[in-house]
Amino acid sequence: MAPRTTFSASATAREGIGRGLPEVVVADGSLASCTFLGDVDAVAVAVGSPVEGDDELQPRAGTVDASTRYGVDLAELAERASFTGAAGTTHTIDLPRVHVGSGASLPWVDLPHRIVFVGVGRESTGDLRRAGAALARATRGLERVLTPVAASGDASATRALVEGYLLGAYTPVRLSAQDPAPGPAEQLVLLGDAAQDAVDQATQSAWATWLVRDLAATPSNIKSPEWFADRAVDLAQAEGLDVTVLDVPALEGQGFGGVLAVGRGSARPPRLVTVTYTPVEGDGGQHVVLVGKGITYDTGGLSIKPREAMVPMKTDMAGAAVALAAVLGASRARVRHTVTAVLPLAENHVGGSSFRPGDVLRLYGGTTVEVANTDAEGRLVLADALAYADATLDPDVLVDVATLTGAASVGLGRGHAALFSQDAGLVADVEAAGRETGEPVWHMPLVEDYVPALRSSVADLRHVPADPQGGGAVTAALFLRSFVGERRWLHLDIAGPARATSRRHEVPAGATGYGARLVLRFLETLR
Numbered sequence: 222m223a224p225r226t227t228f229s230a231s232a233t234a235r236e237g238i239g240r241g242l243p244e245v246v247v248a249d250g251s252l253a254s255c256t257f258l259g260d261v262d263a264v265a266v267a268v269g270s271p272v273e274g275d276d277e278l279q280p281r282a283g284t285v286d287a288s289t290r291y292g293v294d295l296a297e298l299a300e301r302a303s304f305t306g307a308a309g310t311t312h313t314i315d316l317p318r319v320h321v322g323s324g325a326s327l328p329w330v331d332l333p334h335r336i337v338f339v340g341v342g343r344e345s346t347g348d349l350r351r352a353g354a355a356l357a358r359a360t361r362g363l364e365r366v367l368t369p370v371a372a373s374g375d376a377s378a379t380r381a382l383v384e385g386y387l388l389g390a391y392t393p394v395r396l397s398a399q400d401p402a403p404g405p406a407e408q409l410v411l412l413g414d415a416a417q418d419a420v421d422q423a424t425q426s427a428w429a430t431w432l433v434r435d436l437a438a439t440p441s442n443i444k445s446p447e448w449f450a451d452r453a454v455d456l457a458q459a460e461g462l463d464v465t466v467l468d469v470p471a472l473e474g475q476g477f478g479g480v481l482a483v484g485r486g487s488a489r490p491p492r493l494v495t496v497t498y499t500p501v502e503g504d505g506g507q508h509v510v511l512v513g514k515g516i517t518y519d520t521g522g523l524s525i526k527p528r529e530a531m532v533p534m535k536t537d538m539a540g541a542a543v544a545l546a547a548v549l550g551a552s553r554a555r556v557r558h559t560v561t562a563v564l565p566l567a568e569n570h571v572g573g574s575s576f577r578p579g580d581v582l583r584l585y586g587g588t589t590v591e592v593a594n595t596d597a598e599g600r601l602v603l604a605d606a607l608a609y610a611d612a613t614l615d616p617d618v619l620v621d622v623a624t625l626t627g628a629a630s631v632g633l634g635r636g637h638a639a640l641f642s643q644d645a646g647l648v649a650d651v652e653a654a655g656r657e658t659g660e661p662v663w664h665m666p667l668v669e670d671y672v673p674a675l676r677s678s679v680a681d682l683r684h685v686p687a688d689p690q691g692g693g694a695v696t697a698a699l700f701l702r703s704f705v706g707e708r709r710w711l712h713l714d715i716a717g718p719a720r721a722t723s724r725r726h727e728v729p730a731g732a733t734g735y736g737a738r739l740v741l742r743f744l745e746t747l748r
């Protein structure tokens with residue numbers, strides 16, 4: 222076998238953050254003619270759902286060739302197993318090595334003894350992404366898996382399958398003295414004429430998602446603002462990107478009143494990190510600034526959360542993780558735009574120095590804000606960072622990403638992020654990116670009638686309404702809009718999809734990594 226080697230991300234930082242993914246390679250040929258089947262542990266073939274008006278399973282890529290090569294009617298075996306061919310389902314057959322009682326070899330003695338049926342549904346990109354994730358789960362612990370599924374023709378199909386496979390192969394970093402659970406197969410071989418570019422793009426986007434998942438899942442006793450800043454520096458320097466870190470004296474000197482106030486109650490002080498990717502050759506690209514909420518743990522501060530609400534708060538920095546992963550991914554993908562990630566990092570804790578309801582803060586640039594609820598801290602650090610980006614970075618497009626409001630998840634559930642923007646072009650671009658990546662968004666209104674709710678009698682603004690009447694995601698977005706100047710701006714509230722209570726297809730339980738592929742695809746396609 223002489224497969225073409227694909228992109229492989231290597232670990233660039235300590236403690237497993239930024240680790241490598243399983244390898245995906247492309248090899249020419251088909252199951253009918255393949256000469257190296259004896260070197261793989263399993264063969265995966267595609268089975269489609271019955272078409273309308275028929276109840277028969279649909280043999281897809283590899284099924285007929287495998288049946289001929291093995292001398293087995295695989296369609297009949299699938300029927301006997303009541304396999305439906307639905308996207309994201311699998312059924313594994315372990316073939317015997319010898320005839321019972323005779324010791325005689327069977328026709329497939331030199332072939333892989335494990336065949337995996339992979340349900341591909343109607344073979345949409347969403348179906349293939351689910352199929353890839355299911356294949357990853359079905360082949361854990363193996364060394365090499367071969368499949369012709371989505372390995373020929375359509376590059377978008379190849380990208381979806383590989384992306385799903387790598388997302389489904391994800392295993393959380395375990396802080397345990399026990400033996401780890403079986404990991405993903407070490408190598409997936411796509412047998413056919415799959416486009417190498419599609420494999421590379423899928424690997425890059427999956428790596429970005431793995432990075433967000435790893436950062437968000439890291440326990441907060443480890444993940445202080447300083448720790449996060451150090452990981453960002455490690456990753457940025459490994460990629461050759463420009464990176465700066467502002468500590469408390471620098472934040473005080475430049476007037477980051479929101480970041481300082483939120484971080485003041487913690488024994489672990491805040492940081493603000495900027496990471497910039499600049500294309501080697503200028504070709505008319507834009508400057509996109511990504512601001513990500515980086516609350517490394519959120520107790521709610523003096524407006525303290527109930528215990529149950531604190532449990533998932535180690536993931537409250539998912540927005541910052543998305544911004545960091547996106548700028549690194551932009552560098553790896555060599556997008557034509559300059560991209561800067563701005564990461565305001567703080568721990569919202571309870572202490573003698575905690576900020577209070579009723580305080581008035583002076584944010585970056587001088588705007589004063591009356592604090593009404595210390596558990597609405599995310600918009601304060603974002604406001605600082607947005608004002609800083611507007612004043613000093615001269616962005617053409619300004620994007621913020623945050624696990625910002627429970628209202629967004631109440632309104633849209635766990636499947637969609639809330640998208641706010643008054644720029645129709647940006648909205649269309651992000652919606653298209655959501656459809657292509659399987660990370661959907663829903664465009665929400667910036668209701669002008671709600672603006673008076675943010676007026677304060679003692680400051681320029683209140684950061685939450687005095688008399689909340691619902692629409693919390695909308696008023697939060699309106700507050701942030703006050704700090705973006707005249708820039709083209711969009712706000713992504715990912716509070717719902719950033720966390721999952723159970724595994725579903727390519728999305729794991731816990732930190733999902735939502736947003737990394739969405740933002741990276743947006744950067745790749747922005748014109």
